[in-house]
Amino acid sequence: MLKVQGAASAALGRRDLLRSGVGALAALGAPRIVHAAGTGRALKMSYLFDHDSQLGAGADEFARRTKSATDGAWRIDQYPGGAFGGELEMIEALRKGELDLAFITGAVFANVAPGFGILDLPFLFRNAAHAHAVLDGPIGRTMLDRFRQHDLVALAWGENGMRHITNSLRPIHTPEDLRGLKMRVPQSDVMLRCFRQLGVDTAPMAFPALYGALESGRFDGQENPIAVIRAAEFDRVQQHLTLTGHIYSNAVIFMSKDAWSSLGAKERGVFLEAAHAGGAASRQRAGRDDREGVDILRASGMQVVSMVNRAAFRAALEPTWSNFATEFGPDLVSRIEAVPTATGNRG
Template sequence: MKKKWLALFSTAFLSVSVLAACGGSDGATTENADNTGVSEEAVTLKLAENQPEDYPTTLGAKEFARLVEEKTEGRYKIEVYAGGQLGDEKSVIEQLQLGTIDLTRVNAIPLSEFSSDIGVVAMPYLFEDEDEKWEILNGEIGQDLLGTFEGSRLVGLSFYDSGVRSFYNTKRPVTTPDDLAGLQIRVQQSDLAIDIINSLGASATPMEYGEVYSALQTGVIDGAENNFPSYFTSNHYEVAKYFTVNGYQGVPEVLLGSEKLWNELSAEDQEVFREAALESVAVQREAWANLVDEAQKAVLENGSELVEIDDITPWREAVQPVYDKYGEQFSEWIDRINSY
């Protein structure tokens, strides 16, 4: 959870002509640095990102692009299309599988359709803390988990930070699972999400995200759960001032490549792309940390009460029924994480 904020910049290369290349990419001929006039093909790749230009995942993708260009000495240039220019997550995944887009970043949850194993990252209180989480995700276990997309025409490159989800409500400070008893808590329409909330003693209420503010305001629900920046940007802090910082779930984002692109890369370039993806994580995570700090400062200034949880043992014990129900399908990964 210790993160570093780095300045991002990109290096431009002189394009002379555009040629057809691999995947959804374009080839451009560039002169060698020694100005001998001998030219070589530089390949321009497309990376789809549905968040704005200054969002942490976009900044991570731009750093990945910069590193790839640097490490390949300009043979590959990645253009990041932010703000959903190339489509929503579902359509982008489909385009990635077809090879009409080369790279993208999406949340791990929709990817469970293509890798049943990836769903393990949605289990509650899976990691001891954020330090352990990122050591695991950036290490051998994480790389093995990214390898489970085989056969889906997708290639997992690295995980990006999407924060941790916690609870907030309109009624009272919540310090233990017992304090959630009787509260109606909004969740996403997911069996796992519903079971987690119910196991903690609250009543799960599936609801569209856009309806949450008015539902909190009118008392239709008592609370919800999300990460800190979303609590702020949705303005939910205006009507639900009690925020319990217990990070019960932290589903990461995934940086992906298309199988079509991957098969056209040399083994050496595949290694370069993986290295660049992993190295870009530090920039992306620091950008996320900065966003969290800004959101926390803003909501505190507006009267929110943050309830810090030092011991999550009672919370872990409360969600044991969730592990009893879903744990078997993820047993290999849970055992490896617990043995780390």
């Protein structure tokens, strides 16, 4: 459970914190923080979701490994729940050295460099196991290295999860069912334009304000991984869930250049290994939540459409999808699609 600093903060439940957004955090005057035990040098690590989330699971494993491998010389203090603002704000805080570490989901990476938008193409990945094979191979390693050109040190890939659609109006079986829906999507030009191709009235919004926008009717729906839908309790304001799995939502553990520069060669190896373990832990948690979460959401009253014709949705995205594929490089798209899924990986 999330630890909250200060008596006023402690009075707020997890759901209220998720709904209240960044403005409420500022009003409280103190960030939410999960202190690591020990007296070693502290590094600040932030992420968008609650501590009890796939990102929190990854951050916990990263912190544990770091502390163990350095005999407590370093500790990671976690600031969950958007304590440093939205993910674009976290990126700026990393660049300015105001934040040491962040676990950031991939929906905002195209704002760092347009080429990263290729990972936002709907139906590019067959499933999570295919995405793992791509990101853990040469393509993924090259992309992590490219963040250095943008004043960010990317340590390892993690996972947010496969994205699915919820809404408050009607079940979604076909692409035509999406027409006219007002939907929030993340701050990604690729996702905005692709959903508009499907006839959706879309707009971006930072995650902390989303629950209130759904509750008020500003948006009819949204799309996120099952773990996020559950943690944010969107089932309270959304009646329908469609398991489209339209986008694999990756995440990356970042370190600021200042913090990275302060490490010796051996310490850098420790942090890299810890980050890979943290990324793996986030994948395991996201996979578990994906497997178990749908039944929980169904039991809460959501009507679930469990299967859709992915080919029909993909065809309905033309010509926007092909235009983006050309922009990002058709050869790269073909290479991604050709990567085999490793036997035994989660699908």
